[in-house]
Structures are given as C-alpha cells and as structure tokens.
Amino acid sequence: MRTPLNLVETPPGGAWSVLIEETGHTVRQAHISMFLSDGMRHASDNNLPWAGSGARDYLLDLWCQQHPFARCADKDKPERTFGIEDLKRFASSMGAWVSKVAKGESAWVEQGEAERRAAICVQCPNNQDVACGWCSGSPLPVIANHLAGRHTSVDDKLKSCSVCLCHLKAKVHMPLDTLDASGLDLPSFCWLSPTP
Numbered sequence: 465m466r467t468p469l470n471l472v473e474t475p476p477g478g479a480w481s482v483l484i485e486e487t488g489h490t491v492r493q494a495h496i497s498m499f500l501s502d503g504m505r506h507a508s509d510n511n512l513p514w515a516g517s518g519a520r521d522y523l524l525d526l527w528c529q530q531h532p533f534a535r536c537a538d539k540d541k542p543e544r545t546f547g548i549e550d551l552k553r554f555a556s557s558m559g560a561w562v563s564k565v566a567k568g569e570s571a572w573v574e575q576g577e578a579e580r581r582a583a584i585c586v587q588c589p590n591n592q593d594v595a596c597g598w599c600s601g602s603p604l605p606v607i608a609n610h611l612a613g614r615h616t617s618v619d620d621k622l623k624s625c626s627v628c629l630c631h632l633k634a635k636v637h638m639p640l641d642t643l644d645a646s647g648l649d650l651p652s653f654c655w656l657s658p659t660p
C-alpha cells in the first residue's frame with residue numbers, strides 16, 4: 465500500500481485525479497480533502513468492495529499506481545537506512561571503479577549517456593533527499609574531485625536514490641560495470657535495472 469509523499473501541493477495538471485475502474489468514473493479535485501471525500505462517497509454510493517474505513521488509503525494507493533512518476537512511499541515499509549548490504553555494494557562499486565581507473569580505462573560514461581540517465585532519475589519517485597553515511601563521508605569528496613567539470617543539465621534536480629542510497633550527481637556518470645546493483649529492488653524503467 466503506497467501513499468503520496470506530498471499531500472500539500474496540488475500535483476502537476478492542477479488536480480488530484482484517479483480513474484475508478486469498476487465504474488469508469490474519474491474522481492478529480494484540486495484539493496486533496498475534496499478528492500478523498502468525493503472518492504469515498506463515490507465508493508460508498510456504488511457499493512464498491514473497498515468502500516468504508518479503508519477507502520482513504522485505497523484511493524491514495526490507487527493514485528500512486530496511476531501516477532508512476534509521482535513521489536510515493538510504501539506505508540508499511542520502515543524508513544530505508546544504510547545497512548551492511550549497502551556497504552558491501554558501495555565497497556564493490558568503488559573497488560571496480562578504482563580498478564578501472566588504474567587500468568587506464570575511461571572512468572566516466574559519455575555525456576549523452578549521463579544525460580539520459582539523469583533524465584530518468586529526475587522523473588523517478590526514488591530520487592529523494594535521503595542520507596547515506598558513507599557517501600556523505602570521505603568517499604564523496606574524492607568522487608566530487610574527480611567529477612570536477614562533470615555535470616548534467618538537471619543537476620539541480622538530482623538528489624539521492626532511495627533504493628541504493630547513492631548520490632545521483634555522481635552515479636549517473638559512472639560506467640555500468642562499476643556499479644554493483646545486486647539485491648536492489650529497482651523499478652523496471654531504471655537505467656540500472658537489468659531489464660529496463
């Protein structure tokens with residue numbers, strides 16, 4: 465069950481809106497409270513199976529499903545924290561990257577590829593303000609120094625990935641074979657996903 469991260473601002477397009485598949489009706493309101501009350505009333509009037517006390521959560525989850533690029537979070541999932549598996553992936557990725565550089569191979573992808581990745585990330589709901597202890601410690605300045613002069617046109621919108629906890633401003637420039645994505649639950653449209 466997912467829920468939008470931002471219930472205060474009206475989404476792009478000027479309204480909260482979902483299609484109720486059972487009735488073919490679209491619930492559409494500029495304000496979240498009106499959207500929810502219209503949706504709950506519609507469910508009740510039409511005896512929909514999700515009418516009642518769970519209707520609010522159902523409508524918010526439905527909205528997230530129908531707006532895949534919106535920022536939503538799993539209601540029941542604990543907040544993502546940096547764990548041992550993240551540390552292993554980070555060490556593996558840094559090791560592969562350093563080894564590549566030491567062999568004289570290109571440390572960065574072409575600018576066009578970095579732009580392609582960045583454009584996907586800025587649309588992704590996992591592009592979030594999440595902190596990673598290791599990335600904000602010593603390795604980041606090293607990467608940042610090497611990144612000097614490397615940017616994308618959407619750097620101001622790139623944050624961190626809430627799936628891998630990586631700093632996206634650095635990550636989008638790194639060669640794919642240096643990025644350890646093992647065990648990550650990446651969305652299918654992610655440029656790092658094995659089945660994009």
Ligand code: SF4
Binds near residue numbers: 585626627
């Ligand atoms: S790396 Fe993938 S999952 Fe993470 S923000 Fe970018 S597109 Fe989304």
